[in-house]
Amino acid sequence: MQALSYSVATSAEAAVAQFAEAGGLARYIAGGTNLYDLMKLGIERPIHLIDVSRIDGMDAIETGGDVLRFGGRALMTDVAYAPVVREQYPVLSESLLKAASQQLRNMATVGGNLLQRTRCMYFRNGAGSASMVGVYPCNKREPGSGCSAIGGLDRNQAVLGTSEACTAVAPGDWPVALMAMDATIELLGPEGSRIIPVAEFYRLPGETPDREFNLHPGELVTAITIRKTHAGLKSTYHKVRDRESYAFALASAAVALEMDGATVRVARIALGGVATTPWRSPAAEALVVGSSLTPERALQAGRAAFTDARSGEHNAYKIELGARVIADALITAAERRA
Amino acid sequence: MADKTSDNPGSVEVTRRLVLAVGAGTAAAGILPPVPRVKAQQTVTRVEPGQTVQVSATVNGQPFTLEIDSRASLLDLLRERLDLTGTKKGCDHGQCGACTVHLDGRPISSCLTLAAKIEGREITTIEGLASGSDLHPMQQAFIDNDALQCGYCTPGQVMSAVACVTGGHASDPDAIREFMSGNICRCGAYVGILAAIQQAAKVMEG
């Protein structure tokens, strides 16, 4: 890790100003659970860190009005256990509580979570596997160097949204839930503030997998907002992983429904663990809207989400697994009280 | 929980490590409170290799101020600068829980915590749980239930376990297992760990 300087910002404006002053090799640090990890691996190489975890008021969790509003540096734990979130938006609470560990959730912020980088083994140069540690070509880490996962050990790779250049999975659970809830992201940058839908926050890898977010240099995530909806009540985040807890998703689904009796009136379905970005599936939604939700119908919807899926050598299982995860999540959501 | 320490800051058992650290001569005095121990560290002028930042915080009830390398982790600060080697380094990447300490009363992974970020905050490590020679009920429960084999993961397990009970997550075995999933035990002492938490929960919840 190279030498670096460190400063603390106490306001969002100050953070943006410090970033402008420090230049392109600065990074914001919130919990540090992803950034500091990648610095230890030599993958992120900032020369200046701006601590945004002490910004006044940017940890606010507001649930009283027509929107839910979570400050960018609010901790995952605090958002997950906020009473309104727990009771009325299980999809949000579950997506947070099924992520990482209690220690990490006490450090990690809901803003930093949006920007965490892929766990693709090749991107991380084999970190975490004694037999894999090395230096691998990776278009995300070294643009133009090639993709080691394509034709390599691709068991964890994406089947949706991939390109010839990259098949790395978007790792976060929270962004998948936000996608289902049509969240918006509030940003403050050198050019001022703006608000964008979470769906526009993420970029498909295409030919430039190194560019993952539609974020201008120095832009700070100040808040995440969600318009309150009845779909929150009949919602769930279902996550299947290699072990029961404390692992990234092999396949996950965020589902939220509004129903008239047994008939689905509104469906919001998003996927994790299987795609290169948090992935909304209008095709799956269309299949359940207007009909009553039978197990067969739910599985049909699940399959519809994967019509365009492309698998490699070891990850075809994600297509069937992902379809079943959606189906199970639909049934769970439908059974929740409204 | 974390505040156990502040009950009785003046008395501390002379541990084997303390003896090693300060030399038998001083330790012969019998009682060496943690204050001088931490202060002793500060008097060592150590030149950090990179750019530095000054950090002042509290560990186990004792305030300290140090000039540290801005890249340092809280884990390395505790172990290398404050000689609090109870906190263990397993993976150094947030994956195993061996480095768990409490920051302002909540468990965190000290390996992924940039030390510079702890300015003004309160840390409790495994060394800060006991009151003098009285073990914390969770420490006692780990002993009573053989909740360890090699013991390397144990300080982290105990720190999480204490928070498991105080945070109200020890209601049933599944809740305990879920809460404790961030602490990996290579020896597979999970059965004993679960039993220890159940025992300690009864004591702690009175």
Ligand SMILES: Cc1cc2nc3c(=O)[nH]c(=O)nc-3n(C[C@H](O)[C@H](O)[C@H](O)COP(=O)(O)OP(=O)(O)OC[C@H]3O[C@@H](n4cnc5c(N)ncnc54)[C@H](O)[C@@H]3O)c2cc1C
């Ligand atoms: C062992 C392990 C297991 C994990 N398991 C899961 C899991 O199962 N599911 C899951 O979803 N996540 C998981 N995570 C990832 C974890 O949730 C993220 O690392 C965390 O949410 C990132 O938040 P942070 O505050 O620590 O971000 P940081 O590490 O501080 O920052 C991450 C990135 O975001 C930028 N950033 C931070 N805050 C802001 C802001 N306000 N505005 C603009 N940019 C900002 C930083 O510059 C950096 O680029 C795991 C992590 C570890 C180490």
Ligand code: FES
């Ligand atoms: S050493 Fe910190 S989690 Fe493993």
Ligand code: FES
């Ligand atoms: S007792 Fe050996 S790792 Fe847990």
